[in-house]
Amino acid sequence: MRFKDAGHMALVALHVLPLAGHVYALDLNVDSQESIKDAGKTAAYNMMTWYTQNGTDNPGFISRSWWTGAALFLACLNYWHATNDTTYNEEVSIGLQHQGGADGDYMPSWAIGIGNDDQMFWGLAAITAAEYNFPNRPSGDTWLTLAEGVFNNQISPQGNGWETSICGGGLRWQKQVWQPGYTLKNAVSNGGFFMLAARLAWYTQDDVYSTWAEKVWNWSTKVDMVNTTTWAVADSVSAGTGGPDGCSLPDNSRWTYNYGTYLSGAAYMYAYTNDSKWLNITNSLMESLFTTFFLPEHGGVITDWQCENSDRCYIDANDPLFKGLTVSWLADVALIIPPLEEKILPKLQVSAQGAANSCTGGGQDLCGNRWYGGYDGQNSMENAISGSQMMSAVMLKFLGSYSKPVSTATGGNASSDPNAGTKQGSQSSESTVFPPITTADRAGAGILTVVLVAGAVGGSIFLFSDT
Numbered sequence: 001m002r003f004k005d006a007g008h009m010a011l012v013a014l015h016v017l018p019l020a021g022h023v024y025a026l027d028l029n030v031d032s033q034e035s036i037k038d039a040g041k042t043a044a045y046n047m048m049t050w051y052t053q054n055g056t057d058n059p060g061f062i063s064r065s066w067w068t069g070a071a072l073f074l075a076c077l078n079y080w081h082a083t084n085d086t087t088y089n090e091e092v093s094i095g096l097q098h099q100g101g102a103d104g105d106y107m108p109s110w111a112i113g114i115g116n117d118d119q120m121f122w123g124l125a126a127i128t129a130a131e132y133n134f135p136n137r138p139s140g141d142t143w144l145t146l147a148e149g150v151f152n153n154q155i156s157p158q159g160n161g162w163e164t165s166i167c168g169g170g171l172r173w174q175k176q177v178w179q180p181g182y183t184l185k186n187a188v189s190n191g192g193f194f195m196l197a198a199r200l201a202w203y204t205q206d207d208v209y210s211t212w213a214e215k216v217w218n219w220s221t222k223v224d225m226v227n228t229t230t231w232a233v234a235d236s237v238s239a240g241t242g243g244p245d246g247c248s249l250p251d252n253s254r255w256t257y258n259y260g261t262y263l264s265g266a267a268y269m270y271a272y273t274n275d276s277k278w279l280n281i282t283n284s285l286m287e288s289l290f291t292t293f294f295l296p297e298h299g300g301v302i303t304d305w306q307c308e309n310s311d312r313c314y315i316d317a318n319d320p321l322f323k324g325l326t327v328s329w330l331a332d333v334a335l336i337i338p339p340l341e342e343k344i345l346p347k348l349q350v351s352a353q354g355a356a357n358s359c360t361g362g363g364q365d366l367c368g369n370r371w372y373g374g375y376d377g378q379n380s381m382e383n384a385i386s387g388s389q390m391m392s393a394v395m396l397k398f399l400g401s402y403s404k405p406v407s408t409a410t411g412g413n414a415s416s417d418p419n420a421g422t423k424q425g426s427q428s429s430e431s432t433v434f435p436p437i438t439t440a441d442r443a444g445a446g447i448l449t450v451v452l453v454a455g456a457v458g459g460s461i462f463l464f465s466d467t
């Protein structure tokens with residue numbers, strides 16, 4: 001969900017690594033593995049110039065917005081998975097484990113105001129590492145344990161996730177009562193939790209997780225967050241009127257990743273259960289995603305038009321991450337349900353070509369926000385992450401059976417702790433901290449825009465002030 005950050009008031013490192021010896025090329029031929037590899041290498045390099053462990057003893061912590069670290073590591077895992085290039089693996093591995101925190105549930109003491117969606121993205125990064133057989137650290141929590149830690153926290157009362165006092169169920173957006181989004185149940189928290197539970201079910205072959213996934217699905221369709229007639233996915237519902245169980249009607253905001261979470265969750269449920277119900281849901285959500293966001297007027301390139309049309313995605317620094325996540329999940333869906341590749345691959349190829357044509361910035365093939373109409377000047381960490389995700393996703397054509405995600409049934413290491421994250425109880429909800437203040441850099445121009453998030457709901461009030 002947009003209009004929020006869980007970060008601290010601080011600047012993300014803006015320096016760029018030395019360029020010596022690096023060859024830039026986003027000359028993409030989507031039918032050539034070597035070409036995609038080269039483009040991917042450049043995109044990953046540009047992305048990682050925004051990340052540095054230098055000057056921090058807190059690897060993986062991106063101060064602007066804590067979950068951006070999860071988005072970054074997801075992109076790194078996908079890059080490694082697509083290309084076999086291990087250049088960034090050590091950094092990823094250190095940061096991904098470290099941000100799990102003392103309880104191993106991605107509620108580290110240093111991240112203030114964590115939302116269920118923020119935490120969920122880290123859980124997705126952890127389960128992705130497990131599915132790709134990304135080497136575990138020599139000590140400390142395994143990737144699977146960390147993913148389970150998030151799941152366990154989000155179903156526990158002290159985790160302030162799932163609860164039934166408003167809207168008859170669903171995960172809250174925010175965990176802390178002082179946050180504006182506390183009374184809101186949003187699509188990405190619930191769709192993301194649905195996906196995490198479905199992936200844990202598929203990985204561990206344990207029905208505890210699939211039962212939860214189904215519960216989230218049932219609730220999401222009941223409150224019409226996902227409409228099983230139109231297959232539209234809304235952004236949120238909240239305490240109110242018009243819907244069931246004292247709930248509001250869903251809004252009309254449309255974002256790629258909201259669709260992507262439910263689509264991917266349904267695909268894993270099908271992969272786990274073999275029940276055609278889930279295949280049908282997967283197909284319906286996929287078609288809906290395609291018709292809603294892969295628009296002919298943009299040459300079929302994926303577009304988060306809700307912010308791209310007005311050229312305002314940078315205002316909430318998170319928005320540019322959405323479509324990168326979405327294309328990565330589409331590639332995953334095709335890997336676990338191979339017959340869907342013939343529908344997914346052409347969409348990814350058109351979007352990747354668009355991205356390559358637009359990632360021409362700064363004489364270094366920097367990616368902007370839009371993937372149609374040329375480089376739009378919006379160089380930022382988030383846009384670089386999505387550019388990298390796009391190049392990895394289009395490798396789908398060349399990812400044979402060797403690189404399929406694994407479950408414990410197919411070679412994943414089962415070492416895990418099903419009670420993960422519950423040992424010491426989770427972060428207190430009582431902490432009295434001021435609502436987060438978000439900083440977002442205005443990409444390209446390098447001007448710092450301070451966004452004061454006063455209200456956080458689509459349609460409610462928030463204030464911006466340029467400094």
Ligand SMILES: *[C@@H]1O[C@H](CO)[C@@H](O)[C@H](O)[C@H]1NC(C)=O
Pocket residue numbers: 017052054055
């Ligand atoms: C990291 O820190 C070292 C020592 O302070 C410095 O030489 C190097 O340039 C820094 N690298 C980056 C990427 O900041």
Ligand SMILES: *[C@@H]1O[C@H](CO)[C@@H](O)[C@H](O)[C@H]1NC(C)=O
Pocket residue numbers: 033037082083084402
């Ligand atoms: C990665 O390694 C696998 C297995 O060795 C190989 O089949 C695949 O072609 C490699 N991928 C790339 C992009 O080189």
Ligand SMILES: *[C@@H]1O[C@H](CO)[C@@H](O)[C@H](O)[C@H]1NC(C)=O
Pocket residue numbers: 133134135136413
């Ligand atoms: C899985 O276990 C084997 C044997 O213990 C080990 O060599 C391998 O590194 C493990 N893989 C991961 C992803 O941890």
Ligand SMILES: *[C@@H]1O[C@H](CO)[C@@H](O)[C@H](O)[C@H]1NC(C)=O
Pocket residue numbers: 211212214215218
């Ligand atoms: C979800 O709804 C279906 C259909 O109504 C029902 O059969 C199933 O038991 C429900 N699952 C859960 C976990 O509530």
Ligand SMILES: *[C@@H]1O[C@H](CO)[C@@H](O)[C@H](O)[C@H]1NC(C)=O
Pocket residue numbers: 221222223224227228229230
């Ligand atoms: C789905 O959308 C249609 C058309 O807007 C509406 O009539 C229907 O009530 C919605 N379904 C649910 C379960 O709310």
Ligand SMILES: *[C@@H]1O[C@H](CO)[C@@H](O)[C@H](O)[C@H]1NC(C)=O
Pocket residue numbers: 272273274
């Ligand atoms: C799922 O279906 C496939 C193909 O029909 C079959 O090989 C597999 O054993 C089934 N798995 C389960 C868990 O039913």
Ligand SMILES: *[C@@H]1O[C@H](CO)[C@@H](O)[C@H](O)[C@H]1NC(C)=O
Pocket residue numbers: 276277280
């Ligand atoms: C899924 O769709 C197929 C083809 O339209 C249909 O035959 C089947 O009954 C559907 N399955 C379920 C469980 O709805």
